Amino acid sequence: MLQKITLLSLFICVSCCVNAQTNNLSIEKIMQDPRWMGTFPSNVQWDEHGEALYFKYNRDNDPSDSLYRIRIKSPQTIEKVNAKEVMALIPAGGSYNKARTKKIFGKDKNLFVYDLKKREQTALLQMENPVGSPEFLADENKIAFQAGNNLFTYSLASGQLRQVTSIKEGEADNKKEKEVSPKEKWLREDNLELLRVVREREEKQETSKKYREMVSEKEPYTFYSGDKQVFNLKLSPDEKFAVFSLRARGDSKRTIVPNYIDASGYTTDLNTRTKVGEETTKTELAVYNLQKDTVYMVRTDGLPGLKDLPDYVKDYPDREWEPKEREITISGASFSPNGKYIVVNIRSRDNKDRWIALLNPEDGSLKNLDRQRDEAWIAGPGIGWSMGGGILGWLPDNKHIYFQSEETGYSHLYLLDVTTGKKKALTSGNFEVFDPFLSKDGKRWYLTTSEVHPGERHFYSMPVYGGKMEKLTSMTGNNEVSLSPDEKHLAIRHSYSNRPWELYLRKNTANAREMQLTSGQSDAFAAYPWRDPELVHFTAADGTEIPARLYVPEQDVKNNAAVIFVHGAGYLQNVHKWWSSYFREYMFHNLLTDMGYTVLDIDYRGSAGYGRDWRTAIYRHMGGKDLSDQVDGARFLVSKQGIDPKRIGIYGGSYGGFITLMAMFKEGDTFTSGAALRSVTDWAHYNHGYTSNILNEPFNDPEAYRRSSPIYFAEGLKGNLLIAHGMVDVNVHFQDVVRLSQRLIELGKDNWEMAVYPAEDHGFVEPSSWTDEYKRILKIFNTTLLKN
Known part of the structure; x- marks a missing residue:
């Protein structure tokens, strides 16, 4: 669907296609199937003996990448691995004994052991369910693994298999009490009162039941998980305790994304994610005491600061905030090698706290070892995001744990002695x-x-x-x-x-x-002299030095126009010295530079790679510092690169599309044109895991959402705007731009157009879609930024 196309646009479109064809690069060339560039290794792993490297590659131009091998003794020879060899390979996952002479691993429903000295693989047993997470216990003759919802041990010495936990889904039969309506209850009581025989039989059955319970042996203990999902089952190395997680999924409303070109010929519905604020999944951590044959939940009530309110509540003085225990997520447990200690990683659901705590398996209580608090949100390399994760493990000495923390403003590695509480960076x-x-x-x-x-x-x-x-x-x-x-x-x-x-x-x-x-690299790809963009810094209005990549055209073709590219994901780095994941955009920037454009690619505030303060500079205001960095980049182009201030365009996808919309709506005097691709237009409609970190929840912090969402600023559109979006985008839903388009229509804006892609999700796949989209981007820049 195209909202607006002017005759001038059509004229310039023809002109720009001719110009592109005079260069070595063209939109069609750089947006074709990436295999034209060559083949590049991925998924690199060693064999078990360090004698060969395996990796995905496509030397023979197959329909998809295949597995290849390089032997260390003959490193110049690349061999394609046949299907039979692939099936025989030892999987990358699994667990080793301390001497690393044996490796155990699960494959489908089978448990295997590989003897590294003998180079022999042996199938130990086959289960009814897939085998997962096999580990050697303290007695290395025993292996623990998960199958279904239970833990098992297997003895390498005797071959004995033992189920060590009894966990079942649903409820115990004696807990299933059928709900009885008042009418049914009255009828039963009335019937028993009226009919003596019926009453006597009921009394006899109850007496017999009590007698059987008194004289019969106690049934083996079984834990029933109800409607909760069981995962992360782990057995302590000393076999005294097991821990496992329980996940209860709430009844959250999910968004429907229609697929208009389904193979059936009918419009089908894709049931996708929830919106921010509707995440109702809850997790618990349980201890299975194998000596006492019982299960109890881990108690988090003793965690320091569990009732702390976030700082942003001061912005809502008319609202009454009641301190209460916040909901938390426990992402799992880690046993010391000897099984004496257990540490757990805990996150608050409001994303402000991470605790690392010592678990007492005897009663499920916790002792805090380290609390990381961030009034923005806890994250960073090795730390993870809202649902937990992060680096956490033990040294072989059985008393030191290691983890990462942004305590100093950058993510660094720490040790902590669980016996003394002493921490060392x-x-x-x-x-x-x-x-x-x-x-x-x-x-x-x-x-x-x-x-x-x-x-x-x-x-x-x-x-x-x-x-x-x-x-x-x-x-x-x-x-x-x-x-x-x-x-x-x-x-x-x-x-x-x-x-x-x-x-x-x-x-x-x-x-x-x-x-x-x-x-x-293919000959066709290597034939072009791809630019090594200059890494520069410019000074923002607040005095901060902002990193960027600069593409400068030759003086004889320079047109004094510029394009600023905004990378996606928000927390991502693109100003670096390695091959960008935005390789199509990189090639497009080379094409633009050939045509005389100056291109600037900024690691704006919120980007990865520059520490905690840079990461959290967008807290509660996306479209704040991240947008002003683009404006200051435009000023740098004018003052240092001789760019005409009336000839600056901006574009980007996903988060970059969001920033482009904010730039066009709020900074119309700076940016003449913009192309917003797969853009978030209203953060209240994005997902929970990402958005709640940065903006909290919309019903708790509506101010943050209103100042961060482009749809509220659409009346500010002055320049020329292209909106492009895939119609089956299950990440940023097509609904986002539909709502924005209606807003622009109601505002009477006529300087915008929208291109939609019925076959595309968030990340485009089809070369035809990439080509169409980037022809339109080039057209809008050539149409509006170049003078006759």
Whole structure:
């Protein structure tokens, strides 16, 4: 559906297509199936012996990526793995014994053990349900695993299988009491009073029942979960306790997304997510005391600050706020290696607190070890978002736990002694830590950080109790490292700003050199001189230095017009030195620069990679600092790059589409044109997990939603606006732009158009859709920003 197309637009469309064809790049070329670019490795993993690397690749131009292998002894040879070999591979998941001589894993309904010395795989048993989460117990002759809703142990020595928990769905028969209406109750009592025989038989049955209960043996204990889902079952290494989570899903209203081009020929409905504020799922953590044969719930009433009110309540003085225990989510439990201690990770449902607590399995009580409080919202690398997660584990000494925290403003790695409560920071500085893990002997850390530069990622080694970090990668850009099982080699998936991902091999020593294993660029892709955008900073109105990527055209083609790109996801980084996940947009920026445009790509406030204060700068006001950063970027282009202030456009998708709408509605004197793709138009209609972190809930903090939602500012549209959206978008629903379009119609705005894509979800798939969308983006910029 197209709302407005002017004759001038049609004229310029033809003109811009001709211009694009004079360049080496065109919309059709860069938006075609990405396989034209070549093939690039993904999903890298080692074999169990560190002798070969496996990865997804597409050297032979198959319909989809296949599994390939490189043997370390012959690194120049890339082999395609046949289907039979794929089936025989040991899965990446599973668990090892301490000596790492045996690995156990589940595959479908089977439990397997792999002997690394003998290189033999043995099927141990087959269950009625899929086998999950197998682990060696303290007695390494025993394995614990989950099947269905219960935990089992298996003895490698005797082959004995034992079910250690008895958990069933639904209610116990004696708990199922049929509801009786007042009428039915009266009829029964009246009947018993009138008819002696019936009354005597009832009394006899009740007497017999009580006698049987008195003389019969006690039935084995069974825990009934009712209508709650059982998950995360774990057995303590000493086999004394089990813990498990219970999830109760509320009856939340979900949004329907119609699919108008279903294969059936009928319009079908996609039942998608709820809206923010309607998340009613609740979780509990239960302890199964195997010695006492009973189950009880973990008690959270002793957590410090559980009744704390958020700071934003002061903005609603007319409302009465009652301090009460907040709802929490317990994401699971972690046992010390010897089973003596249990720690749990807890999040408040209002996203303001994270507790790490010691669980007493004898009574289900908690002792707080660390409380992380953020008046905005708890998040950051290794910390997770609203539903829990994050780094949490044990050192081999059975008394230190490790986790990440933004206590200093950046996410760093910490140790905490559960016996003393003493906490120690292992890393520090104005950088962030990613994906730390222990060496197999437990004496060193391996971790990735941004210490060199916010736009670089490097891999390090560090002593387990802290000390100097040893840098183990040297290539500028992003280094995604997979360590070999014997810890002798690093497999590195590396990319740079203008070079897509390739696979490298390096010995695990500080001075080793990387060896390139793959070279996947096609001739057609490699023929174009892709730009290495300049990383720059400009000063925002509040004095903050804002990072950006700048694409500058040659002076002889410079047209003094500019385009600002706004990345999506909000909490994402795009000003960096590696190959962007926005590779189509990157290629489009090269095309725009060829045509004479200057392009600016900003890591605005709210973006990832710059610490807690940057992340939370948009709290309760999306479209605040994140929008003013775009405005200040436009001023930088005018003052430093010679751009005409009347010839600046802006575009982006998802969160970038939202910012584009806010820019066009609130900053019409700065931006002449904008293209808003798959945009959020009203945050009260987006999902709960993301939105409630940043804006709280709409019925509790309506002010935050009103100042953050473009639909409330549509009357401010001055420039030229393109709206593009997939009609089967189950993330940002098509309803968002439908509501906005009606608002624009009612306001009498006539300088906007909308393109819809019946076959597309949030992330477009079809090259034809990408091509159509970006032709329209290029058209609106050429039409409105270029002078005759």
